[in-house]
Amino acid sequence: MSHTCLALLQAADPNLPPVSGMAFYLFTILKMIVIFTIYMVGIAMLTLAERKISAWIQDRHGPNRVGKGWLQPAADGLKNFMKEETMPGGVNKPLFVLAPILSFIPALTAWCVIPFGAPIPTRWGRIDLVVADLPVGFLFILALTSLGVYGIVLAGWSSNNKYALLGGLRSSAQMISYEISMGMSTIPVLLLAGNVSLNTIINQQVWGGWNVINLTVAFFIFMVAAFAETNRLPFDLPEAESELIAGYHTEYSAMKFSLFFIAEYGGMVTASALMATLFFGGWDVPFTARDNIGPYSGWLSLLSIGIMLAKMLFFIFLFMWVRWTLPRFRYDQLMSLGWKFMLPLVLVYIVLIAAVMLGLSAAGKRPGLMYASILGSINIALVIILFVIFDRGRLISPAYGRMDQREIDRLRRIDRRRILAAEAGR
Amino acid sequence: MEPHYALFYVFHFYLFGVIALASAIAFVTRKSPVAAALWLVNTMFSLAALYVMLDAQFIGVMQVLVYAGAIMVVFLFVVMLLNLGDPSELADARGKGWKFAAGLVGLGLLSEIMVILRTRLPQQLIVPRDFNEQQLQKLNAVGTIAAPLFKDYLLAFELTSVLLLVAIAGAVVLARGRPEDAR
Numbered sequence: 001m002s003h004t005c006l007a008l009l010q011a012a013d014p015n016l017p018p019v020s021g022m023a024f025y026l027f028t029i030l031k032m033i034v035i036f037t038i039y040m041v042g043i044a045m046l047t048l049a050e051r052k053i054s055a056w057i058q059d060r061h062g063p064n065r066v067g068k069g070w071l072q073p074a075a076d077g078l079k080n081f082m083k084e085e086t087m088p089g090g091v092n093k094p095l096f097v098l099a100p101i102l103s104f105i106p107a108l109t110a111w112c113v114i115p116f117g118a119p120i121p122t123r124w125g126r127i128d129l130v131v132a133d134l135p136v137g138f139l140f141i142l143a144l145t146s147l148g149v150y151g152i153v154l155a156g157w158s159s160n161n162k163y164a165l166l167g168g169l170r171s172s173a174q175m176i177s178y179e180i181s182m183g184m185s186t187i188p189v190l191l192l193a194g195n196v197s198l199n200t201i202i203n204q205q206v207w208g209g210w211n212v213i214n215l216t217v218a219f220f221i222f223m224v225a226a227f228a229e230t231n232r233l234p235f236d237l238p239e240a241e242s243e244l245i246a247g248y249h250t251e252y253s254a255m256k257f258s259l260f261f262i263a264e265y266g267g268m269v270t271a272s273a274l275m276a277t278l279f280f281g282g283w284d285v286p287f288t289a290r291d292n293i294g295p296y297s298g299w300l301s302l303l304s305i306g307i308m309l310a311k312m313l314f315f316i317f318l319f320m321w322v323r324w325t326l327p328r329f330r331y332d333q334l335m336s337l338g339w340k341f342m343l344p345l346v347l348v349y350i351v352l353i354a355a356v357m358l359g360l361s362a363a364g365k366r367p368g369l370m371y372a373s374i375l376g377s378i379n380i381a382l383v384i385i386l387f388v389i390f391d392r393g394r395l396i397s398p399a400y401g402r403m404d405q406r407e408i409d410r411l412r413r414i415d416r417r418r419i420l421a422a423e424a425g426r
Numbered sequence: 427m428e429p430h431y432a433l434f435y436v437f438h439f440y441l442f443g444v445i446a447l448a449s450a451i452a453f454v455t456r457k458s459p460v461a462a463a464l465w466l467v468n469t470m471f472s473l474a475a476l477y478v479m480l481d482a483q484f485i486g487v488m489q490v491l492v493y494a495g496a497i498m499v500v501f502l503f504v505v506m507l508l509n510l511g512d513p514s515e516l517a518d519a520r521g522k523g524w525k526f527a528a529g530l531v532g533l534g535l536l537s538e539i540m541v542i543l544r545t546r547l548p549q550q551l552i553v554p555r556d557f558n559e560q561q562l563q564k565l566n567a568v569g570t571i572a573a574p575l576f577k578d579y580l581l582a583f584e585l586t587s588v589l590l591l592v593a594i595a596g597a598v599v600l601a602r603g604r605p606e607d608a609r
Contacts, residue, residue, distance in 0.1 A: 092460075095460070095461075095464075134483060135483055135562055135566060135567035136483045136484055136486075136487045136567045136568075139484070139487040139488075139491065139567075139568075140487055142487075142491055143487050143488075143490040143491040143494075143495055144490075146490075146491055146494075146495025146496060146499075147490070147494060147495055149495075149499055150467070150499070150502075153499065153502055153503070153506070154460075154464075157460060157502075157506050165506070168506070169503065169506065169507065172499055172500075172502070172503045173503070175499075176496065176499060176500065176503075179495070179496070194566075195566045195567075195568075196566070196567060196568055197566070197567075
């Protein structure tokens with residue numbers, strides 16, 4: 001056993017062929033089981049992380065009773081299994097049961113095309129750390145995430161509850177609107193990589209620099225759209241509890257409710273993995289090319305998995321951080337942000353990046369340091385234009401109300417007068 | 427071709443074919459519009475699986491992304507918003523005569539398919555067995571579709587987009603109603 005382990009971790013021939021035949025099926029099943037287990041346990045731990053981080057941001061303790069808080073996910077899971085499955089009157093039974101399943105499966109299935117580490121060499125051949133390396137990798141994820149809306153819409157419709165229906169309708173409108181920006185924002189990434197397979201995109205970033213530098217604006221649009229697609233604050237209108245009780249899952253209890261919860265966290269994990277892969281170099285170990293061209297080794301694969309995990313955890317933390325930082329959008333703000341701002345912006349951006357790439361290739365520039373720095377400086381200029389000039393008082397500020405300097409001065413004068421009046425009264 | 431590969435292939439071809447046909451039948455026979463829409467989604471999934479089996483991964487993914495992920499979602503959205511009333515009043519083929527005519531058209535199409543199945547394919551349509559794999563190697567999944575679409579058939583492609591634009595403009599005009607109604 002220890003011999004096999006050592007053999008697994010030793011450096012191997014870079015031209016090792018991928019595993020084939022029976023070993024391929026066995027390793028694929030093994031990868032599926034491992035990913036499913038880690039995914040489910042990870043999501044359980046994320047519920048704890050969400051509550052702990054919320055508590056930390058709000059300066060309180062958070063869950064600290066069941067096993068000092070660490071066993072809280074297990075207790076929650078047990079509770080959800082033991083609870084009564086309610087079936088309200090007038091529901092459409094088949095669809096009511098189908099809806100949680102339909103929202104859970106796409107979130108889980110998306111993981112089968114995300115590469116999460118450098119290949120592992122074994123005596124049977126090279127094992128690529130991705131369950132299915134489809135030639136259409138990224139489009140497969142887009143297709144699956146576009147299906148997540150079915151679960152929510154059907155839950156809202158079949159519940160026979162007006163709040164649930166409103167939540168479902170909101171969610172379908174929201175997800176369709178932001179799906180377009182999300183898909184469009186990745187077109188510059190695909191243009192740079194020249195392919196839609198996620199491993200090609202990672203490889204391109206190894207030699208051409210992280211896409212967050214090359215395509216900063218695309219990253220911002222993708223991130224905002226990802227928040228909307230996963231129904232997280234500030235875009236959690238489908239379940240806005242102050243308006244809709246709990247939105248589309250109002251009528252659900254026990255494990256069916258839990259499946260919606262798992263699907264939401266699963267969507268978050270997938271979005272984090274996508275942001276890390278498309279814009280932050282994925283599993284690539286920085287400043288070394290050994291993990292990309294070999295000789296591969298088990299240790300290097302472990303390190304690359306750790307790097308991928310660290311990047312994903314950062315984005316998951318970002319999701320939770322934003323939840324307690326930004327208030328919920330109003331519905332008209334959500335729609336105008338999606339259709340009137342992000343869609344035109346991303347269309348202009350695609351044309352611009354395509355023109356720059358055409359110009360660079362006409363000038364004979366190859367992807368590399370020079371190429372990346374030209375793209376990067378264009379993006380920095382765009383970001384400055386976007387966030388400093390265009391945005392002032394138009395998009396971000398409605399969250400706190402538009403105020404110019406005169407208004408602030410007037411308010412200050414009122415305050416001063418009040419103080420004076422109070423003093424005079426005394 | 428190894429025998430076990432062929433069996434694997436044939437099994438999945440019939441599996442998805444049967445699912446597609448059964449869902450399509452369920453789609454036309456269901457009374458509830460929501461259930462019918464969902465069966466149609468199921469048909470599209472099976473078709474996507476068949477496309478993938480033909481090595482047309484890009485078309486398979488687009489089938490799911492565009493039809494199941496966007497168009498049918500909008501469809502469901504509209505069905506849920508509108509109160510469509512009694513299903514029997516919505517049916518297109520109401521009388522006996524209409525149903526008979528529909529059956530005749532169906533039989534006609536079936537016999538057409540039978541005739542086509544028995545004819546020989548024209549030589550231009552027959553490609554070598556590993557043609558798809560070669561194309562995937564050379565142009566990757568998207569390029570295989572994009573290169574002919576934007577080089578050989580550019581005019582047809584652009585004309586199609588104009589056709590879609592006309593349809594959108596027509597829908598907007600119809601939705602706004604006649605000026606007399608507004609007054």
